[in-house]
Amino acid sequence: MTGLRYVYAVCRPFGTPLQAQLTGIGGAPPALLHHHGLVAVVSTVPAADFSEEALKARLEDLDWLAATARAHEGVIDALTTVTTPLPLRLATVFRDDSAVRMMIEAREDHFRQLLDRLGGRVEWGVKVYLEAEPAEATPAPAAKPASGRDYLRSRRAQSHALEEKWQRAEQFARSLHERLTERAEDFRMHRPQNAELSGAAGRNVMNAAYLVPRKRSEEFVELVDRTKDEAPGIRVELTGPWAAYSFTGETAGETAGEAAGEAAGETAGKAAGETVGETAGATVENAGEGR
Template sequence: MTELRYVYAVCGALDAPLSADLTGVGGGAPRRIEHAGLTAVVSQVPADQFSESALRRNLENLDWLADTARAHQAVIAALTSVTSPLPLRLATVFRDDDGVRAMLEEQQERLRTSLARIEDRVEWGVKVFVEEQPAQAADDAGAGAGKRERVSAQSLGSGSGRDYLRRRRAERDGRDQVWRQAETFAQRLHDQLAQRSVETRVHPPQNPELAKSSGRNVLNGAYLVPRSESEAFVELVDATKDGGPGLRVELTGPWAAYSFSAPPEERDDEALPSAGDAS
């Protein structure tokens, strides 16, 4: 059976041996390919699953994709414990060892620059969520419910109708205030964390349905932090977790520098969302 080379990451000189128990994508054992002072960590995968045509099909298979992503991340995590790897995109595949060496040769300048930027640094993720308020949940229940409420209000006397509209206006004003407070808190937290970081990235807000997380995401930040400063960084996040009623802060990491693999000029960072973006 024809086998291809699946590349997880590129490192500098890798002195530490890979764990004999480490299993990569498709159950293959990761190994090293060295060239021009760079090390690619690879494993062999079957062509019938990882050829170009097979990948187009398999990347639509959510179970296959989840299994591959978990195995990919397991290898990256193992490398992160002993070095600062430059993670490659999921399902980066070459025909053979020579193809991997050619990649290292052709991209060595770019790879060396990126490795120097992330050396002895790890990525931390910080997210801020605004928990949905009961009034907001009622608003989101559907247009049909809103129409029924308006009909009900119209059926009331004029005094009761005015009271109803005042309540609705007060609810909207309250939600606007919550979003303004959340925006201010998220910006302040991001600024504080940026002072402890070498580089930062603001990713698009996380979709709560896909992430299976409650609340709306108002900050989805990634922070490149020296390993020696990581403890202080975590303490800073912990100290600011009590952002106020309805706000939740989540910290993840340490990770390999996924968000910082590309040079800054090639990234498409976003600004922090404003309260108006949430309406």
């Protein structure tokens, strides 16, 4: 077996052509496989990289994983501009086109229900961070050694000040979330990002995804922009519009793919496993393993 069929997403037929220079994993342009009134967006990938055994090793290679995730996400982004795609999990592969068609038939009703629900909608990501205090250029010299009691008092005061800042950030995040849900049809609260993996400054207080009709996206973005200067020391980040990753199925657990995605940035994080559809329950479908 030299090649496998990699599936990026499932969608309905669309008339607008994809951009001419679009390439997927391995540099080849993605193809459209039509079946039962649905379309699987596919490309051929080498079995040497995507067979079940090969992936066990590849998923430990964060550079390869991040590059693959970016290529995967590039195809999804292009699809999002012309249709509503249902993204599948990174490294969802099948033996051949017949196996892809069998997958579509098995999940046809599920796909149609999701497409009915998500059509004309996109996902926006909103993160709230408590920014770190700026470090002093040179520490002020102590007038005299502090006693044990003074030291403990100082530590309690520092801890109390940090707790107050954290509570203020959480209160701000709750207020922002309430306002955003008034303009969104649905939302998902993801676990806070690990700063060491994501590289983002500060402590992540809120990590949320919102399902927003395209026609209301400008209003949604304007609302987020207006909040960015409301609370000193608190940073709000907006990402999107994405395909509706967070609303296509179950949330994936902590995996090497997700960790690599965080390390590579927001785009790779989406592709590497924040949220996936049920069809991609097995990393390698050609082996016949389902969830």
